[in-house]
Amino acid sequence: MRLKLAFSGGGDRDEGPLDRLDERALIAFAFGYVILVLATPIGAWRPLAIEAIALAFVAGFAGVSARSLWDRRSGFIITFAFFSIMAATAHPSRRELGLAAVAASLLAKNTLALSAIVALVEIVPFHAILAALARSHAPKMLLSTLMFMDRYIYVLTDELDRMRKARTARTFRGSGRLDYAILTSLLGVLLLRAWERGDRVHAAMAARGWDGVIRTLDRSGKNL
Amino acid sequence: MIGDRPADSAALIAERPVEKPPAVLVKDLDFRYPDGRHALRGVDLTIMTGESIALVGPNGAGKSTLLWHLNGLLPEYAGSTAGHHGGGERVRKRSSQAAVWIDGIELNAKNAAEIRRRVGLVFQDPDDQLFSATVLDDVAFGPLNLGKSQPEARRIAIDCLARVGLADAVDRPPRHLSFGERKRVCVAGVLACDPTVLVLDEPTANLDPRARRQFISLIRSLPATKLIATHDLEMVLELCNRAILLDGGEIVANGLTRNVLGDPLLLEAHGLETPLSVKFGRV
Structure with a gap:
């Protein structure tokens, strides 16, 4: 299994009308959407459903497939589900709505927020996002960090993949799966x-x- | 005259003696890493302008350490590199005398920036060198650091990419290029700084035969003085008029390529093999 990276961007997608918009407008729209989703109250299922439909409409309009959104999202879902349950246990709404409803609500909210960001990087290449952020006077340190992350996360995941394969080739067990002790040593x-x-x-x-x-x-009028 | 000189480039050129100094002069260079490993032991080396020199030797001979010294990366001359590369210290036998000169300019903290402009270092792994989001940004990185204007840096970068046959790759992210293409982008990035000395660390390592051939042709077409550290002895025979054999941090042979690579006992004694084209008398 290889980790599909959420910010790899630019998949096999046909250009949509949103590609003609200024990248800054798309970034502002995406972050505005994230804030809206995060501000939606826990258990407010109808607003969340409307937000989900709006996102699906915009993503479809831009030519981003549900499959690519899911592929990039799926790598994080277990982690986010875990954190949602953890957060739900201490959430004040738990008494009123119950643990399951709060956890599901938190998971739905972060799913929508992350999907919006994934849709953004599907529409706008990552280097164009960086340039747009630079034009928007984002902090230099943040931009440099994002640039190096985008450049080297692939190099490092490739390296991890090679080490994992080499280790698996010498792991003589039925399933061939690596246990956590080996995986952590690889990390x-x-x-x-x-x-x-x-x-x-x-x-x-x-x-x-x-x-x-x-x-x-x-492209930005500003050095990183 | 070799000695202390001001950092200003124009002044450096004006003060240069009539007789052109060697492109690279290394005198009695000793270097020890912080773990105690004595990587270079009294290295003396002179490379004249326009020469193409091979630096050969077994793994751990000190080849890369020597190359990094020529660019002022070891030990840390400029403030910007302090704290990296694990430190290390130069062991001076005569503390008043410098160890490396490029075009007659002494390598020291004051001159490190000018030295780095003059010495273009191509790293073995292109992923170490290409860090920018796009190929064009990466090639323009050097010229922008040299103070070129934005349009000029862009023009230089596009020209250099055309020189290495990658004019159509300007907006591609480096990770989308093949290994051979990334190596060529590295050369373009170095050429963009207009170096007088080109230093290449294992330029043909990990290249497939076609990419290797393209890369050798590219290196041959470059007019700069070249120092090539490599295990590819066939390439050495093609490109280099002189070969230096380094082992255990010491220069054990320095002579015409044919003489050095044509001595099987010498090569075997230092972990190398006679190239097939020499063995079968094709050279």
């Missing part, structure tokens, strides 16, 4: 390798005159 090794790579990336940047400011071509 530890990956962390060390990421550290070393960070050192080399830094050296490569210094070799081309980096002085602490990441300068990029002006």
